[in-house]
Amino acid sequence: MTDQAVDTDGAGPSGDASAESHFLGRTRELKELRADIERAGLDTLSGRKAPRARVLLIAGRPGSGRTALAEELVRQVADRYADGVLRVRLGEPDGTPVPVERAARELLTALDLPTPPGAGEDELSEALRAALAERRVLLLLDDAAGAEQVDALLPDSPDCLAVAVSQGPLTGITDVRPCTLGGLDTKSALELLTRYTGSVRITVDPRAAESLVEVCQGQPAALALAGGWLAARPQAGVSDLAKRLHAEADEGTPLSRAFRLVHEQLPARAARILRLLSLAPAGLVDPHTASALAGCSVSTARTTLDDFVALNLLRAVDSPLPQYEIPGCLHPLLHALAESHDRPGELQLARARMLERTVRLLQSCRAITETDNPEAREKLQGLPRSLRFPSPRAAADWLDIRRPALLAAARLAVADGELDTLARRLMSQLVRAMVAHVGTQAAAPDLYGIHRLVLDVAERRRLSREKAAALLNLGDLDARTGRTSEALVRYRAALDAGREANDPYATGRAMESVGGTHQELGDYDRAADWFGRALAQRLARDERADAARLYGRIGTAHTYAGRYGEALRNWRAAVAGHRKSGDVAAQARALSELARVQEYAGRPEESLHTCQEAVEWARRADDVRLQAALQLRLADTLERLGDSAAARLHRGAAERMLGEELQESHESDAEADHGSDACEIRSTSIED
CATH class of the missing domain: 3.40.50.300 (P-loop containing nucleotide triphosphate hydrolases)
Structure with missing residues (x-):
């Protein structure tokens, strides 16, 4: 248009x-x-x-x-x-x-x-x-x-x-x-018609053209539909169209009469596709949406949408990918036609097909970012070609362009209330695709809205496990943006939902998050207490790695509270737990924190010995940054013990480590940038 x-x-x-x-x-x-x-x-x-x-x-x-x-x-x-x-x-x-x-x-x-x-x-x-x-x-x-x-x-x-x-x-x-605004003046209205019909059809019968402008009341949208109808029928006279619209002068507005005429003259298949477009989220349509709604091929849908553009029923959006917009003035007319011509069950089925297609596209969009799974790549290749993206960049572009429609689809699916299973799958895949292409932090504002929709569905369907997951996700986002009190409320509600669902992961995660929130609020006694509750659950389930991590969190809470004896006991337990689970890097970090607390407690010799042990484990873990940090801590400790020469040696070693790592990082980034040009199709599992 x-x-x-x-x-x-x-x-x-x-x-x-x-x-x-x-x-x-x-x-x-x-x-x-x-x-x-x-x-x-x-x-x-x-x-x-x-x-x-x-x-x-x-x-x-x-x-x-x-x-x-x-x-x-x-x-x-x-x-x-x-x-x-x-x-x-x-x-x-x-x-x-x-x-x-x-x-x-x-x-x-x-x-x-x-x-x-x-x-x-x-x-x-x-x-x-x-x-x-x-x-x-x-x-x-x-x-x-x-x-x-x-x-x-x-x-x-x-x-x-x-x-x-x-x-x-x-x-x-x-x-x-x-x-x-009223209607256009007659001269401008006739010029608008001329753009669609050509000048000859207007000049040979100017009175008929003026009559058509009059019956359309100079309304631009009605004139555009009339002009599109005439352009598609070179043999039709302007007077014929004017008479048709005059005959229905008492039925609705000029726009509704012109729209009804255009719809009636469409082939049955195209008319049905047009009506179903009223279900398109945010009034945005692409060939996949139309294909899924109508149950036709993507190529057929694309051709039909282009035909609608010629008839001024749609507007082509300036976009790298084919995308169309339903004029706002036509949307209520489309909706009314769909309600009167199509059975509710057919509309619901069309909506379900559209959501299912969107879910599969989101799965494909996410899968192409994961490159190391041959089985996943094979499954992705098994998808119809129309559902596969040629490259990760193409998938990211699609996600960015369709983002308003995808978010609107999630909102509409939840509001519908009859397709909650599809709505949940849609929101799950939308979250995963956004995280894969945009990252959690950049996508956080959209993710917050999606998690709230998940919570709405979970509460409506009394799905306690999903309610707990949504509340935990919302609590995490609240905590990251400084709304600590709101996060605490979310985490406590998640704990109740997790207990109701008898979900050990959700309850343990919620207890730990409640503890972390109290720690953020400066209530270290409650923080240690909640970490202890989460620890008891992990120990009962013999989850050693998580138990070791929680010992560390308890030690941190006691450190903040100035209870260094309790902190040392818990950090030693954390070191032992990581040693038993074989996590060398975690053991090195726990030893590093133990050395810090020993220093706070006024035990510099013990701190020096522990720090040296931590350096050795960090070396085994190939954690250069941790090694450098520990070298600096050793330097500070030696300085306090009066050995300035040794302190300078350790600081020099730390600077060399950090310099070498920075150089290796730049070289790695350059290789990655060079190799990215050769990347073609990358895929992974499309299964949940």
Whole structure:
């Protein structure tokens, strides 16, 4: 679809230089909006400095060209705003308002600023306002449902401008004069039709063309559908279409009548695919989504989607991979058609096919990052070619491009409530794919939302084990972002769920996490107590490696509390446990900590002996960094004992070790970068 004044409710023109030649009409509206930017506000007239950004409101019904007008205005004035243009959509395709938390997070991400996982609406809104306070930006808020959404995102800077697109007034935001849109003027409407039909069909019967504009009430979206219908039928007369639409003048809006006509003229198979697109998450469609919904091949789906673009039923998204967007004004019409033409069971089956296809794609996306499993590679090769990615980079690109649709699919699957098994599989694979390609830390904001969805399903289905896992994951993310008290609440709830599920791993993990949280809060007595409870469980299950690690955690808590005798006893137990389990590196680290506590306890000779033993075990473990750290500790201890010459020797040895390791690390990175160019298909198991 071209960038003329055709409303797409968030899928409007890109605002580039080429948009000027495609935009039609609205000369008066643009003039008024530009004048409104310069107009003195109420604060200025009263002698006060404007405390916030000026808000321009473009109001109109879906299909009136409101988004296209907003984008054209942005294109014309963007050069006044040195820090660029930020865009966010505030309405879901089905009309549900987008939470302010999500909108603020998207804007902060666009500014390359951190968005703490789990942060609430107030925290993110405040962070956004602080980020924009020193910037001069133009903010486009598309498809706003109400004043509350807009108000929460407004910059506290008069140097910024916010352009809001909405169906009605934004009551509650002061000093806003709406620019309300009607239809296009006749000249512009005829020019829009000409772009699809060619000039001859309009000039040979100008009255019929004007009649068609009249019956469409100059609405750009209705005219675009009419133009697409005529373009697909070169032999059809403009008067024929005008008569058809006039005959149904009492049934619905011009847009709904034009849409119904286009749908009725489609082949049955294409019409069914079109209706099923109403199930596409976030209104974003790719050939795989359409293929799964309709139960057809990917190539057939791709051809059909391109046909829909020609008919102005879809808009092709500028993307490295084939992707399409359903115009927002058409989404409710698609949904209504699907409800009236397709049985609920068929719609549910289509949704299930789409989720199953998404799960398999996510499995393939994750599997290609794991290279060392021949069996996994063989299974991946057994997948249909359409589900395999040619390279890890291609998989990462797909994950990045489809991320909004994947997250929306998870939200919709959980909200549906009838496909919880598929929803759980989808969220599990989505987490694994994100961790594999993006990393836990970078993906944390998205992971937090996914784990909350898992928790919703687990509570609804009374799945105690999954509830415990979700709470543990959420607690970990809370703890990493400094929300320690919130993490403690999560971990205690996870402990209750783990006990209810009789899950030893979850209960042990939760007890240890509760202890770690108390330690973070400075309550070392409770920390040691909870670590002790977790230790008792590990000892009862003869889990020696975990027991040794917990001895160390208890020793750390006692060290912080200044109880060095208890700390030494537990660290010695940790050393013995790691020795029995054969973990040389862990034994070296435990000896290192034991030496530290001995030093704190005023036993420098013992600390020196233990540190020397730790160096030997670190050497056996080939842990150069630990060896260097221990050499430095030896140097400090020797310095305190009065042997400065020996201390200098150990410091020199530490510096040499760290220098050699740094050089080896650079060489290894260079080899990895050189070898990455030769990487083709990498695969692993696609099984859970």
